[in-house]
Amino acid sequence: MSKFDEPDHYKQDQLLQIDWRPPRAPWMDTKPDMRPGTFIYPGKAKNLNVMGFPHARDWAVDDVDWKLPEGWQKIVLDGMAERLTRYRSFKLFMDTCVRCGACADKCHFFLGGGDPKNMPVLRAELLRSIYRKDFTAMGKIFGSLAGGRALTEDVIKEWFYYFYQCTECRRCSVFCPYGIDTAEITMMGRELLGLLGLYVNWVLEPVANCFRLGNHLAIQPHGLMDTLEFMADDIEEATGIRVDIPMNKRGAEILFVTPSGDFVADPGIYTCMGYMLLFHELGIDYTWSSYASDGGNFGLFTSHEAMKRLNAKIYVEAKRLGVKWILGGECGHMWRVINQYMDTMNGPADFLEIPKSPITGTEFPHARSTKMIHLMEFVADLIRHGKLNLDKSRNDHINVTFHDSCNPARAMGIFEEPRYVIRNVCNHFHEMPENTIREQTFCCGGGAGLGTDENMEMRLRGGLPRGSAVRHVQEKHGVNQMAAMCAIDRATLVTVCDYWAPGVKVTGITELVANAMIFTGEKKRTHNLRLEPIPGMELDESVGEGVEEGAAAHV
Amino acid sequence: MNILVALAAVVGLFLVGLLGGMSGLGWLFGIVIPSVALLLFLGGMVMKVLGWAKIPVPFRITTTCGQQKALDWIPQAKLENPHTPLQAAGRMALEVLFFRSLLRNTKAELVDGRRLVYRTDLALWFGAILMHWSFLIILIRHLRLMANPVPGFVTFVEAADGFLEIGLPAVFITTGTFLLGVSYLLYRRFTNPQVRYISLVGDYFPLFLLLGIGLSGVWMRHLDKVDIAGVKEMMLGLFHFAPVVPEGISPLVYGHLFLASVLLAYFPFSKLTHMAGVFLSPTRNLANNNRAVRHVNPWDYPVKVHTYDEYEDELREKMVGAGIPVDKPLEKE
Numbered sequence: 001m002s003k004f005d006e007p008d009h010y011k012q013d014q015l016l017q018i019d020w021r022p023p024r025a026p027w028m029d030t031k032p033d034m035r036p037g038t039f040i041y042p043g044k045a046k047n048l049n050v051m052g053f054p055h056a057r058d059w060a061v062d063d064v065d066w067k068l069p070e071g072w073q074k075i076v077l078d079g080m081a082e083r084l085t086r087y088r089s090f091k092l093f094m095d096t097c098v099r100c101g102a103c104a105d106k107c108h109f110f111l112g113g114g115d116p117k118n119m120p121v122l123r124a125e126l127l128r129s130i131y132r133k134d135f136t137a138m139g140k141i142f143g144s145l146a147g148g149r150a151l152t153e154d155v156i157k158e159w160f161y162y163f164y165q166c167t168e169c170r171r172c173s174v175f176c177p178y179g180i181d182t183a184e185i186t187m188m189g190r191e192l193l194g195l196l197g198l199y200v201n202w203v204l205e206p207v208a209n210c211f212r213l214g215n216h217l218a219i220q221p222h223g224l225m226d227t228l229e230f231m232a233d234d235i236e237e238a239t240g241i242r243v244d245i246p247m248n249k250r251g252a253e254i255l256f257v258t259p260s261g262d263f264v265a266d267p268g269i270y271t272c273m274g275y276m277l278l279f280h281e282l283g284i285d286y287t288w289s290s291y292a293s294d295g296g297n298f299g300l301f302t303s304h305e306a307m308k309r310l311n312a313k314i315y316v317e318a319k320r321l322g323v324k325w326i327l328g329g330e331c332g333h334m335w336r337v338i339n340q341y342m343d344t345m346n347g348p349a350d351f352l353e354i355p356k357s358p359i360t361g362t363e364f365p366h367a368r369s370t371k372m373i374h375l376m377e378f379v380a381d382l383i384r385h386g387k388l389n390l391d392k393s394r395n396d397h398i399n400v401t402f403h404d405s406c407n408p409a410r411a412m413g414i415f416e417e418p419r420y421v422i423r424n425v426c427n428h429f430h431e432m433p434e435n436t437i438r439e440q441t442f443c444c445g446g447g448a449g450l451g452t453d454e455n456m457e458m459r460l461r462g463g464l465p466r467g468s469a470v471r472h473v474q475e476k477h478g479v480n481q482m483a484a485m486c487a488i489d490r491a492t493l494v495t496v497c498d499y500w501a502p503g504v505k506v507t508g509i510t511e512l513v514a515n516a517m518i519f520t521g522e523k524k525r526t527h528n529l530r531l532e533p534i535p536g537m538e539l540d541e542s543v544g545e546g547v548e549e550g551a552a553a554h555v
Numbered sequence: 556m557n558i559l560v561a562l563a564a565v566v567g568l569f570l571v572g573l574l575g576g577m578s579g580l581g582w583l584f585g586i587v588i589p590s591v592a593l594l595l596f597l598g599g600m601v602m603k604v605l606g607w608a609k610i611p612v613p614f615r616i617t618t619t620c621g622q623q624k625a626l627d628w629i630p631q632a633k634l635e636n637p638h639t640p641l642q643a644a645g646r647m648a649l650e651v652l653f654f655r656s657l658l659r660n661t662k663a664e665l666v667d668g669r670r671l672v673y674r675t676d677l678a679l680w681f682g683a684i685l686m687h688w689s690f691l692i693i694l695i696r697h698l699r700l701m702a703n704p705v706p707g708f709v710t711f712v713e714a715a716d717g718f719l720e721i722g723l724p725a726v727f728i729t730t731g732t733f734l735l736g737v738s739y740l741l742y743r744r745f746t747n748p749q750v751r752y753i754s755l756v757g758d759y760f761p762l763f764l765l766l767g768i769g770l771s772g773v774w775m776r777h778l779d780k781v782d783i784a785g786v787k788e789m790m791l792g793l794f795h796f797a798p799v800v801p802e803g804i805s806p807l808v809y810g811h812l813f814l815a816s817v818l819l820a821y822f823p824f825s826k827l828t829h830m831a832g833v834f835l836s837p838t839r840n841l842a843n844n845n846r847a848v849r850h851v852n853p854w855d856y857p858v859k860v861h862t863y864d865e866y867e868d869e870l871r872e873k874m875v876g877a878g879i880p881v882d883k884p885l886e887k888e
Binding site: 020021027052084085086088091092096097098104106111116121122125136137138146173174175178179184211212213214221222225226247249291308312313317320339340341345365366369372377380410411412413415416417420433435436439440464465468471472 | 560607608611615616622623625628629636638650656659661662663665669679683749754756757825828829837848849851852855858859861862866867869876877
């Protein structure tokens with residue numbers, strides 16, 4: 001018998017019995033059904049202590065008593081009051097919603113689950129009802145008639161349940177006529193819960209790890225070296241090339257920062273191997289950092305302060321090593337932090353230079369303040385200038401689609417760079433339906449720290465819209481791989497695809513790039529970076545010639 | 556329940572105005588209450604907007620809905636992902652004038668029990684556009700009652716709005732479109748199960764109020780044909796600080812005016828503040844240029860970080876063992 005944390009436990013037919021019509025009982029009178037598979041376990045006291053967060057204690061979601069600290073109502077209301085005077089967005093988003101419902105069927109959790117409190121508007125109303133009661137004239141006078149309600153322990157439990165059923169993907173914000181950003185509301189909700197010592201461990205343990213050891217996965221520096229060495233071995237087996245691993249190298253030109261998911265999880269590691277090969281072939285002077293060994297930042301899913309505390313290391317390390325600029329790998333929420341927070345929180349990076357490609361000479365003035373560019377911006381520029389020696393046919397057995405990751409899509413707008421790169425390294429590329437890509441892209445169902453098996457039911461439900469779109473291109477175009485430039489995607493979409501569109505594999509873009517690249521001095525390529533045989537490359541003559549020609553052209 | 560409360564409130568308020576007019580309380584319902592309502596509206600909205608404006612915007616968080624500006628050979632979506640304040644203003648104009656975001660609206664459907672599809676659904680956009688634009692034009696038309704001589708643009712709008720020249724007095728197009736828009740929005744709130752589930756009294760009340768104002772307006776113009784000269788005399792007096800209450804003004808006028816007063820007074824304390832709020836929405840009115848132009852958080856404060864020195868002190872031996880350079884050499888035993 002499979003357990004609630006395994007996909008097999010859930011029958012597709014049952015999950016697909018979705019009723020989007022809400023129940024008769026008013027939502028304020030309805031308590032969440034906290035069944036295993038729909039929530040994540042609480043943050044452990046030891047991890048709160050690492051971060052110095054208040055009210056550390058061990059508790060369980062199904063406990064009746066969550067051991068809220070004394071005076072918890074005042075803590076929450078004071079916390080709300082403080083945030084209402086610090087964030088214009090928070091105050092506006094509390095005031096201006098007209099409950100038009102345009103956002104209702106835009107949330108993947110609502111679409112896949114039908115729980116009305118997963119409609120973004122109602123998720124926000126969970127907070128707004130408290131706001132109305134305690135912070136508005138109408139609410140103070142008319143109470144529940146004005147949509148206010150009292151702050152009770154049940155409200156806190158409801159917040160915990162639903163603010164950790166939001167992946168902060170911001171799809172609803174695209175459709176909102178007032179631009180209300182549910183991610184910011186969820187972030188406030190989580191901060192307020194944090195004031196009471198309430199977190200989920202899947203977020204908090206990575207935060208504690210990242211604070212102490214530089215990355216979410218608690219990889220120590222020697223472990224990181226080992227990991228990269230193993231990858232270098234596999235690279236050598238696939239290509240015959242031995243790559244260097246510059247680590248904490250003072251005076252390098254470029255600091256490379258990527259999410260730590262690329263170091264351990266299949267298929268993220270192949271993308272990481274792609275980075276190493278690419279940099280080796282270009283011969284650029286770059287370095288990894290063991291101290292800044294994660295661009296990912298689960299602080300974003302915890303509190304603004306935690307985000308700042310984890311993000312600080314990137315500029316500190318860039319300064320210590322004396323690099324000129326920073327290059328960022330394929331990560332989703334890392335790029336939200338870099339594009340929207342880093343310079344404000346931990347800048348100015350006036351000790352760095354405007355990023356400039358050492359290969360093409362292209363300057364990147366759009367990053368003249370933050371001094372950090374996205375790998376896809378860097379690679380697109382390389383391809384545009386003909387600096388990569390590519391044999392697309394090596395990816396001919398791949399029929400790829402591209403999943404826009406939420407954060408690079410809606411917090412940045414990097415749409416064309418990855419597509420340009422993919423089109424240049426793959427002959428077979430098919431887009432998913434237009435309402436499911438670019439700014440309307442659907443979340444993998446496991447973002448914002450929800451990518452654990454503990455809430456498998458919600459991940460499968462939340463993954464339905466994406467899975468359904470993948471299945472569509474699988475059936476229509478024979479798509480067998482989905483590229484995504486996000487480490488969380490590369491972990492969670494595997495589950496989503498296996499469940500909703502079995503047969504479609506997940507890949508990073510740089511993996512595709514490296515598999516298509518002809519490297520100087522490479523051996524005859526018969527296997528890709530996954531060490532799988534490349535169809536059509538087993539034959540000697542034709543391929544061998546191609547490689548030689550390509551190599552010669554490159555020299 | 557919420558529907559009935561809101562409907563009862565509006566009917567009750569209308570009757571209050573009507574009765575006030577009948578019982579000779581013209582001064583109260585024609586002068587005092589409208590003045591107070593107008594002051595509450597203006598004062599309340601100014602306070603509201605100033606209240607929002609004085610709260611800092613600590614981070615520049617936009618919702619990007621198009622291609623960013625990065626490489627110069629990839630065209631940027633200037634209005635969907637603005638890089639400059641001017642482009643952001645353009646985006647804002649689209650949002651305010653044409654409800655750009657609602658134009659994206661889709662309706663999800665589960666086909667064959669397993670395939671999710673999304674169809675463009677512009678009904679909400681259309682209803683909202685009808686209601687808001689008609690309302691604006693009707694307000695402009697009403698300026699005729701508040702200024703003498705009537706400004707040229709008011710006459711122009713009036714002529715354009717009544718160009719069908721049906722009936723006497725002519726039926727304005729916006730009378731119909733306004734009532735249609737409000738009715739659709741109400742109908743949608745009643746019948747869309749999700750919207751109905753989330754609707755509060757405060758969502759029905761303004762719609763009933765608008766409907767009440769609109770219907771009483773139609774009644775006055777086309778059915779009862781009230782003494783418009785008297786009304787204008789009263790309104791002119793009100794806006795020129797020389798209040799008069801002419802005889803013979805229909806109680807209907809007071810009912811209409813009272814509902815309008817309630818709307819004005821209610822405005823700043825309700826969701827109707829979205830009218831001003833939309834202009835301040837950070838996800839729409841900011842440029843997505845953080846990497847080029849540093850945004851400063853006025854309340855930024857230092858936080859506890861784990862320094863490199865602390866990191867190396869803990870892990871130096873392992874780093875040296877793995878051949879990773881360190882800042883301080885290992886101490887010799």
